[in-house]
Amino acid sequence: MTTIIHRKNPAEQIHVESPPSDAPIEKLNDFYWTDTEEPHAQRRKEILKKYPHVTKLCGPEPLTKYIVCGVVALQLSIAYYLRDKSFFSWRFFLLSYIIGATANQNVFLAIHELSHNLAFKKPLYNKLFAIFTNIPIGIPYSASFQPYHQLHHKYQGDEVLDTDLPTYYEAAVLSNVLGKAFFATFQIFFYALRPMFITQIKFTYIHLLNVIVQFLVDYLIIKYWGFKSFLYFLFSSFLAGSLHPCSGHFIAEHYILDPPEHYDRHTDAPPPETYSYYGILNFFTWNVGLHNEHHDFPYIAWSKLYELNRIASEFYEPLPKHDSWIMVIVDFIFDENVLLYNRVRRESKREKLEQMKKSVYSI
Template sequence: MTDSITHRAANKTFTFTTPPSDSPIEVLNEFYWTKEKEPHFSRRKLILAKHPEVSKLTGYEPKTKWYVIAIVSLQFYLAWYLRNTPIFSWKFIGLAYVFGATANQAMFLAIHELSHNLLFKKPLHNKLFAIFTNLPIGIPYSASFQPYHQLHHKFLGDQYLDADLPTYLEGILLSNLLGKVFFAIFQIFFYALRPMFVTQITFTYIHLLNIIIQLVVDYFLIKLNGWHSFIYFLMSSFLAGSLHPCAGHFIAEHYVLNENNKPRSILKDNENISIELVPAETYSYYGSLNLLTWNVGYHNEHHDFPYIAWTKLPELRRIAHEFYDPLPQVTSWCGTIWDFMFCDVNTLWNRVKRVGNEKSGTNINNLDQNQ
């Protein structure tokens, strides 16, 4: 399958033909390497210069905690309700998929909000509440997510520091039909385990507290309700990061898919993809699933202003619409998962990468977790 693509940038028009999926491996097996800086810093400066009122949107959103408490309570109720239900019954799996996975995806993304200190004024309060938010996920996760996610923001596309990027091995093994289907089904494991193999972070007392509280709660959940309740939590977390509509945001946010594909240029010495040809590397989605996911679909807006809470992101887009309306958008998270798996031009190579200054495995000791 070969697609012709017309791209307009800097008052110039470029027409390309994307390579078919059976092209030689040396044609396909590269990311979009560039020396150009990520676009969010410069766009933030331009928006603030033209719309200084945007700065008034920054700050935490106190009402978010009440929604989180309600969802955590719902998950514990459903875990209790299913305590005697066979695990492989339609009832158990159906409730885990429809309610459990949706709820736990919301908890993943509530922890995302907390990682930016957007629920409470004090950073410590956000960290502690994230541990509470973590409870229905079943495994300790919140304390590690924050530093890795901040690296993703500060070093977007960095080959060593951005653990959101697929590794070279993933690209080699999974950039085929079966590999992409496998990745889409089990992507939650890639996002959970990949960071540990890419960059190490400092283990703190918050990590220890996260582990201890999660294990204690899991122990009493199993002791009081049995294993089925605990498995409900784990199944909800797995399905939340698998073939679930809300899981489409994982791929939609930064993969260069479909008509946004452009020819690659392997970065060697002075070779580079020029600024006119670097594809957009962050994509927003403005559909109804944002109602279930704290507006994470407003992803360009979020990367431009990570200190604006989810309730204010639509207002940011309204104020600065001339900056966001021309950008490529994702219209369907379900469609994104489908296109990623079954469209030949979409592979795990389709990410923008930058040469990092740190060696792989560097321990990040000075990461500011309060920003």
């Protein structure tokens, strides 16, 4: 059970059930509102009915922890190498952009895998290992990511609970070329800070441990290697969520880049709201490009998503997909028909939340 604070009524706490950690419009002024349910649950039922054996793909991938250790070691090694190099040198920038940003995007998405408990069988081990994985990011992140991300999966498009959606203020201010360029450049800050302004997740001992471990490592790096090594972590994290090829996945996953000319929520089916990508950059990003597959089966690890796609190919082949994350960023910025409003949005099930809240209080 997760406790959040309603953004329209901060004095009121709402209790919602997030997925168990160990479970096997109008153009220019509104989002694409729909009264339909999100598509993944229904497609999952259809796939399971036809291919029940796909459940065998679910579960942890032991290889994950070894890859993570290698990436963290790589980032520590480069941070040490850059300890006495100028931040304003081409060497510092190129290493940060080419290797650091790619590696930290890998780290971000490794934490994503761990949030679904796909490295270890026990949820606690995944949480603790995520704190270790967090080290090259430079700021504590892993503990907060999991509850917000679980809500994104269970309540996709929900106006209150899905913090992946842009707010009205973002959409109104940034739906122009300069605004979208700003968003794409600094999107790491939007994804990091937006959830805290919309819903507040209860602070736990895992959050505290994440903060203590990260700040301790940061202190030791600054003390023994110097501030430039720490700055390499921060700069790599920024670039990983900025104008970098791998960061295209943030936009590619759920933004509607080919919006319909006319849309009526009462008569038209909503546009596709999740998009996959099958290109080479999946190699560096834990196959996160297979995003329809991931949302359909969140407990299938990165290493088996292509197998899911092969087994249920007739379900995935007709779905719209992206060929290039780089072009996703370019089209997002320069296409006048692509706005921050281009997301499918659902009214929050207030009555259901109230009933859930009452049932919790009655226990």
